[in-house]
Amino acid sequence: GVVIQNLSDADFDVFRRERDAEKGLFDGWLTAYVNINDVRVGDIVDYGKTTVRTPIIGTGLLFHSFAVAWDEPIALIRERVMWPTVQPLNFRQIRTDMSPDVQSTGETTTYLWQSANPIPVKSQENLPPDFLTYPSIEISSTSKWQDIVDTVLPYYRLDQELPADFASKLDAIAAKYDAPEDRMIEAMRLVQDNIRYVSLSMGRGSYIPRSPTTVVASGFGDCKDKALLLASSLRRLGIHADVALTDLDEGLALATILPTTRAFDHVIVKVVIDSQTYWIDPTNYLQGGRADNLVAPDYCFALPIVADAGIEKIDRKDLYQPTTFVSEVFDFPKRKGEPLKLTVTTTYWGADADSMRYKLVSQSPTKIADDYLKYYNRQYPGMKSLGPLVTNDSRDKNLVSVIESYDLSADDLDADNLSKEFALKSDVGIRYLPEPELLERSAPIWLGSPIFRRHRCTVRNLKAHFVGPEDNDDVVTPYVAFKARWTSTSTEFQVDWFLKTINDQVPAKSIGPYLKSLKKINDNATWNYNFAYSDAEAN
Structure with a gap:
């Protein structure tokens, strides 16, 4: 065969596609598209890519995952990670026993995985969120969820000042309702119903919430913004509340995945009144019920942003009547x-x-x-x-x-x-x-x-x-x-x-x-x- 270098002749088109704009979600992702000319049946396309990340938070943390087999035949999958020797990495093998070849040179350790001619894995539908399609390897620089919490905790201070008009609405709730459960529901509705959902998830907006003052003044916010506002509001009402990280579709996987900030795409609020725990999604709109019949979001697990943090289960209530x-x-x-x-x-x-x-x-x-x-x-x-x-x-x-x-x-x-x-x-x-x-x-x-x-x-x-x-x-x-x-x-x-x-x-x-x-x-x-x-x- 003949090796033909096509990179110099390839033209990349880069464009922005906001696939969830109708949902009020703007992420700013760019798509690069390239078409290789004169590819024929039987040709082998060999390509490589380099990913350069500039983390906004968790700059000292590493998380990476890759599949060791695909649903199509492939000659070789090679993954190499170079990392400081003084900070050992944690690995999780998912339906594979593949281990890396490890070599240390001075202050750097190199981990190399190679999967040669892996047997193709048939793609399957309707998989549980914690069952990955392909056998995979996860790599994380930490085994502690507290390290993840520590990276975001400074941005979720619950002692921030609330706008005067908004604070007066909370004070009116406190004056009208004595029971903390009722105060919780009224504050929940205040945030859910009056702050519309719009997510500007670009740059800092992907990870860092805006201040309650900014959110109230603009009249909109994403899950981070609304969770911080609701938790702060509940604290003002004398109710113990914390912000918690979760995942809308893959929350079940949080029980097994290695610690990483990338495990989450959503933020909710955990409330504790006496010995009862309530989970609230502040992005819901017109949610019904009082404390005794409030429906918890069905995200399976969440990570409260608190000291001594760990993944917590969001319990489902048994359905005793048709919904x-x-x-x-x-x-x-x-x-x-x-x-x-x-x-x-x-x-x-x-x-x-x-x-x-x-x-x-x-x-x-x-x-x-x-x-x-x-x-x-x-x-x-x-x-x-x-x-x-x-x-x-x-x-x-x-x-x-x-x-x-x-x-x-x-x-x-x-x-x-x-x-x-x-x-x-x-x-x-x-x-x-x-x-x-x-x-x-x-x-x-x-x-x-x-x-x-x-x-x-x-x-x-x-x-x-x-x-x-x-x-x-x-x-x-x-x-x-x-x-x-x-x-x-x-x-x-x-x-x-x-x-x-x-x-x-x-x-x-x-x-x-x-x-x-x-x-x-x-x-x-x-x-x-x-x-x-x-x-x-x-x-």
Whole structure:
């Protein structure tokens, strides 16, 4: 073969792409793009890169990670780290036993890893956050999370002066509420609802929060800014609060990753009242509940910025009731030529209420109503809305309800035998359960945040006695449970479906039974009836 040097002829285009600007997040990242001319099938492209970092914080800390295999064939992966001999490095091997070749010369020690012709690793979907796609090596210059805390602690002083107008609002809260739990909720809402989220994560803004005075004056802030403001506000109200680092999507991995500032992309607040711990995400908007039913952010773990720091678990509360309950009432026509009436009442509780409350203020009621109408038209063509959505919000109880009203003309009900093949379909979030391929699967499946949902269908004004399946089609596994219960009279039929996740992941050895259970759930999620039947026999 012939070695051809292409670097001198390569033209790099550098451009800025703000991929999350619509979310109020500006990171300033630049992308370099190069196209190599005349690359042909069979060519081997050999490239190298040098990364020069100028840390804004933690200048004496090192963290690096790399994969020792990819999903495509590769001849050689080589990683070399040169580091002062007096400061030994810490290593973590993830599904590999590869160790470095270590050589010391004077004050510098060189660590060299080489992975020659590694077996390609098939990429897998729906992985738990603490399960890396590829076998990897982590390198850190510290084994103590306190070293990470010490690098950011100076920027999160909780004794900073608050603007006079904002402080007066806190004083009004203190005058109105004696209980620290109530003061906590009111301060949380003050910061969440009145300081909008905008993140200028460029340069210092990536790591260092702005002062509470600056944040209040501007009316916006990112997670760092709002967490510092909320923790400072709670301290003023006599409540013990600290800022804590976490990760939005990969918080579960904080329990095993080596200490590094790069393990975090989010900042929240830890509050302790008596012996009770509360975790608050100040970037939430219009969060509901009081202290007794406040929903903690589902980030798994966090690192409080305090002395003697360590990774702490964010406990999940058990779901003792469905967080979404959909009740559909179908009133079949009593006389020929009358329309079918459908009334849908959906009640949201807890985290689902928070999500729905945000949806109701961030989207137009017309768009939401149109989306719902399209959903029912796919099932029952010709369905028409009878009016706007009716909503009710009990913020302290964290309950949100939405009522929809529709009708279906007699002609549409008779068209295509719809009344004779009428579908009752459960909408309990089955679509949120991952269903990856089993082929060569070696990793667990991540089920994510807990799900507990209920869907009820009530059909009235029937002219026969209808029943559900004779066989019990309940699905109960260590990971997910699905149940259906029905009752009936001579004029009414009702079915309730329930879906609840029991664990947040499925071990690799149990994926086969899990996928079989999903098939059974889907098979039992829709019941079809001939509701035009008018005899007194069961259908």
